[in-house]
Amino acid sequence: xxxxxxxxxxxxxxxxxxxxxxxxxxxxxxxxxxxxxxxxxxxxxxxxxxxxxxxxxxxxxxxxxxxxxxxxxxxxxxxxxxxxxxxxxxxxxxxxxxxxxxxxxxxxxxxxxxxxxxxxxxxxxxxxxxxxxxxxxxxxxxxxxxxxxxxxxxxxxxxxxxxxxxxxxxxxxxxxxxxxxxxxxxxxxxxxxxxxxxxxxxxxxxxxxxxxxxxxxxxxxxxxxxxxxxxxxxxxxxxxxxxxxxxxxxxxxxxxxxxxxxxxxxx
Amino acid sequence: xxxxxxxxxxxxxxxxxxxxxxxxxxxxxxxxxxxxxxxxxxxxxxxxxxxxxxxxxxxxxxxxxxxxxxxxxxxxxxxxxxxxxxxxxxxxxxxxxxxxxxxxxxxxxxxxxxxxxxxxxxxxxxxxxxxxxxxxxxxxxxxxxxxxxxxxxxxxxxxxxxxxxxxxxxxxxxxxxxxxxxxxxxxxxxxxxxxxxxxxxxxxxxxxxxxxxxxxxxxxxxxxxxxxxxxxxxxxxxxxxxxxxxxxxxxxxxxxxxxxxxxxxxx
Numbered sequence: 001x002x003x004x005x006x007x008x009x010x011x012x013x014x015x016x017x018x019x020x021x022x023x024x025x026x027x028x029x030x031x032x033x034x035x036x037x038x039x040x041x042x043x044x045x046x047x048x049x050x051x052x053x054x055x056x057x058x059x060x061x062x063x064x065x066x067x068x069x070x071x072x073x074x075x076x077x078x079x080x081x082x083x084x085x086x087x088x089x090x091x092x093x094x095x096x097x098x099x100x101x102x103x104x105x106x107x108x109x110x111x112x113x114x115x116x117x118x119x120x121x122x123x124x125x126x127x128x129x130x131x132x133x134x135x136x137x138x139x140x141x142x143x144x145x146x147x148x149x150x151x152x153x154x155x156x157x158x159x160x161x162x163x164x165x166x167x168x169x170x171x172x173x174x175x176x177x178x179x180x181x182x183x184x185x186x187x188x189x190x191x192x193x194x195x196x197x198x199x200x201x202x203x204x205x206x207x208x209x210x211x212x213x214x215x216x217x218x219x220x221x222x223x224x225x226x227x228x229x230x231x232x233x234x235x236x237x238x239x240x241x242x243x244x245x246x247x248x249x250x251x252x253x254x255x256x257x258x259x260x261x262x263x264x265x266x267x
Numbered sequence: 268x269x270x271x272x273x274x275x276x277x278x279x280x281x282x283x284x285x286x287x288x289x290x291x292x293x294x295x296x297x298x299x300x301x302x303x304x305x306x307x308x309x310x311x312x313x314x315x316x317x318x319x320x321x322x323x324x325x326x327x328x329x330x331x332x333x334x335x336x337x338x339x340x341x342x343x344x345x346x347x348x349x350x351x352x353x354x355x356x357x358x359x360x361x362x363x364x365x366x367x368x369x370x371x372x373x374x375x376x377x378x379x380x381x382x383x384x385x386x387x388x389x390x391x392x393x394x395x396x397x398x399x400x401x402x403x404x405x406x407x408x409x410x411x412x413x414x415x416x417x418x419x420x421x422x423x424x425x426x427x428x429x430x431x432x433x434x435x436x437x438x439x440x441x442x443x444x445x446x447x448x449x450x451x452x453x454x455x456x457x458x459x460x461x462x463x464x465x466x467x468x469x470x471x472x473x474x475x476x477x478x479x480x481x482x483x484x485x486x487x488x489x490x491x492x493x494x495x496x497x498x499x500x501x502x503x504x505x506x507x508x509x510x511x512x513x514x515x516x517x518x519x520x521x522x523x524x525x526x527x528x529x530x531x532x533x534x
Contacts, residue, residue, distance in 0.1 A: 048369055079345055080530050083388060083523045086380050090488050090520065091481075098432065101495040102315055102377070103370050109380065110373035113353050121350060165365065214358075221357050228368040253357065256350045263347045 014247070015144065022136045025126060030072045033119055037064060039244040040115035040252075047245075048107045050229040054100060055108040059092055064116030071120040075127070085112065115245075118252045121259035129266055131196040138189050138196065138204075139258050142211040143250045146182040150216065153177025167223040175216055182212030196262075203265060210261055211254050218253030222246070281514070282411065289403045292393060297339045300386055304331060306511040307382035307519075314512075315374045317496040321367060322375040326359055331383030338387040342394070352379065382512075385519045388526035396533055398463040405456050405463065405471075406525050409478040410517045413449040417483065420444025434490040442483055449479030463529075470532060477528055478521050485520030489513070 021032045041064050045055045063085045070081040086109070093105050125139070126132040154174025162172050186208035189195045195204045222245055226232065288299045308331050312322045330352045337348040353376070360372050392406070393399040421441025429439050453475035456462045462471045489512055493499065 048373075051367075051369060053370060080527055082349070083385070084527055086385065087520060087523045087527075090381070091484055093491055094433070094484065094487055098491050098494045100318075101491045102318060103320060103374065106315075106373035106377035107370065110369070110376055113376065114357070118350070118353065166361070217358055217361065220361055224360055224365055224368045227365045253354060256354045260347055260351055260354075 011144075015140075018140060019137070022126070022133060022140070025133070029126070030068070030123070033122055034065060034068050034116075036244055036248060037068060037116040037119045040119075040248060041111050043243070043245045044111050044114055044225070045107075047225055047229040047231060048111070050231055053103045053107045054097075055104055055111055056089075056092060056096065059089065060108045060111045063089065064112050067112065067116050068120050068123070072123045075124065114252060115248075118256050119248075121256045122251075125255070125259050125262060129196070129198065129262060131198060132262075134194060134196040135258065135262055137194065138186060138207065139211060139251075139254060141189070142182040142185040142208055143215040143254050145185040146178040146212050146215055147219075147250060149181030150174040150178030153180075163220065166220055166227060170220075178216050179209070179212035182215065183208035186211075198266065207258070207261065210257050214257045215250035215254040218250045221253060222249035278411075282407075285407060286404070289393070289400060289407070292400070296393070297335070297390070300389055301332060301335050303511055303515060304335060304383040304386045307386075307515060308378050310510070310512045311378050311381055311492070312374075314492055314496040314498060315378070317498055320370045320374045321364075322371055322378055323356075323359060323363065326356065327375045327378045330356065331379050334379065334383050335387050335390070339390045342391065381519060382515075385523050386515075388523045389518075392522070392526050392529060396463070396465065396529060398465060399529075401461060401463040402525065402529055404461065405453060405474065406478060406518075406521060408456070409449040409452040409475055410482040410521050412452040413445040413479050413482055414486075414517060416448030417441040417445030420447075430487065433487055433494060437487075445483050446476070446479035449482065450475035453478075465533065474525070474528065477524055481524045482517035482521040485517045488520060489516035 017032070021029045038061055041061055042057070045057050045060065048055050067081065067085065071078055074081075089105060089109060089112075093101050096104065122136065125135050129135065150170075151174065153176065154169070154171045157173035157177070158171030160172045161168070162170050162175055183205065186195070186204045190201060190204050199207065225245075284299070288296045305328055308328055309324070312324050312327065315322050334348065334352065338345055341348075356372060356376060356379075360368050363371065389403065392402050396402065417437075418441065420443065421436070421438045424440035424444070425438030427439045428435070429437050429442055450472065453462070453471045457468060457471050466474065492512075
């Protein structure tokens with residue numbers, strides 16, 4: 001109950017904050033998502049540490065932040081910066097313990113990619129098209145409604161578990177309800193004329209299916225990480241906040257997929 | 268002795284082959300380095316497997332190959348392809364064992380980056396400037412001479428070990444000799460007028476220092492990987508060939524650093 005209350009509180013404060021940041025854009029938008037990425041990355045590193053690996057926390061966070069600044073301010077240099085980051089990470093291995101070097105380096109790299117690089121596609125979605133703001137609104141709305149309806153459908157109709165070894169509470173009915181929620185959301189956007197102006201009706205429907213299916217897949221990916229680490233709830237790792245990984249897991253997959261989708265639509 | 272003979276044989280056959288591929292370019296150049304990257308990647312995965320992690324070998328090789336094809340044929344799509352690759356890798360985690368998922372995913376990702384992504388900068392060096400071929404000739408020559416002189420100086424004058432916990436045979440004298448070899452190489456290029464035509468004398472000297480220092484650093488990075496895995500020689504892992512990781516370790520760092528250097532010079 002306490003957990004649900006915290007979760008609702010975060011939603012009540014978090015959702016308007018995110019919508020506002022997407023609307024105004026610029027530096028506040030950048031900093032807001034840099035903080036989300038960095039906190040998520042710390043949580044991921046703490047999960048990894050539960051498994052005995054020792055990712056280079058500070059270097060990883062630094063490179064993640066460097067990446068997000070690059071994508072925001074000088075996206076045309078993203079590739080050389082990426083190459084530079086990987087090179088620095090490898091060279092940093094020379095100054096760290098040899099025992100476990102491979103796994104520590106690899107998990108540091110994973111942490112740079114999983115939250116910051118994947119979340120940085122939000123910046124590209126907003127800046128690469130004149131109507132990127134609407135794309136982001138539709139992305140956030142469809143994933144939130146998807147999550148909420150998945151929860152409600154799961155509670156009401158859920159019997160058959162979908163993947164109990166990964167996520168013991170998720171049911172087939174919940175997942176179907178979530179997908180339906182994402183599609184209904186994009187239909188409402190279409191009905192109200194809020195859809196990105198370069199998208200046809202069919203493209204909007206596909207958008208809803210993508211976020212509905214892959215947003216939930218993102219949730220499962222994070223569940224696997226927690227299962228592997230033997231941790232039930234990422235918020236337990238960093239006390240005093242609500243578990244950023246848990247809140248944004250759908251977006252770590254949903255955002256890059258939408259970025260790829262609109263890149264393809266607009267190519 | 269047998270090892271030295273094999274090594275010389277590989278050099279006698281390998282060096283002309285590489286120079287020829289750099290000269291002719293095109294598909295042979297692509298395939299040649301794709302094979303080197305893939306074999307190196309398999310060796311890295313075998314090293315990682317020695318440590319008990321289970322990277323997704325086939326998927327990793329496939330993504331590495333996809334990456335090299337992308338950089339060669341459609342470099343303008345490198346970033347979306349990267350995002351797609353990372354997303355696929357994460358989703359693939361849903362179909363693999365949960366136990367060890369974080370480390371297995373992370374090491375798969377490392378394998379995609381360490382040989383293929385870093386080596387793919389060779390393609391960009393060749394295609395991004397009209398004189399990229401000369402840059403590559405100078406890169407290969409300076410690293411080869413660096414390696415050879417490091418070996419000779421180490422044998423003749425080497426007493427003080429430089430980092431015995433990483434590489435028990437490397438001496439200060441060897442490293443200094445290697446650096447001198449790289450610088451002498453670029454001086455010879457300059458003297459013969461073979462240097463890339465956009466480079467000044469000072470820029471050529473800096474080139475030699477970069478390859479001399481960072482090529483050797485690349486050698487140390489690979490030594491750390493082998494030390495961590497408790498393996499002395501990467502060739503022992505894939506019998507019947509000479510150990511691709513050992514042969515190209517200097518280039519995994521040398522190539523990206525030269526790519527960054529000329530990107531900066533030409534910006």
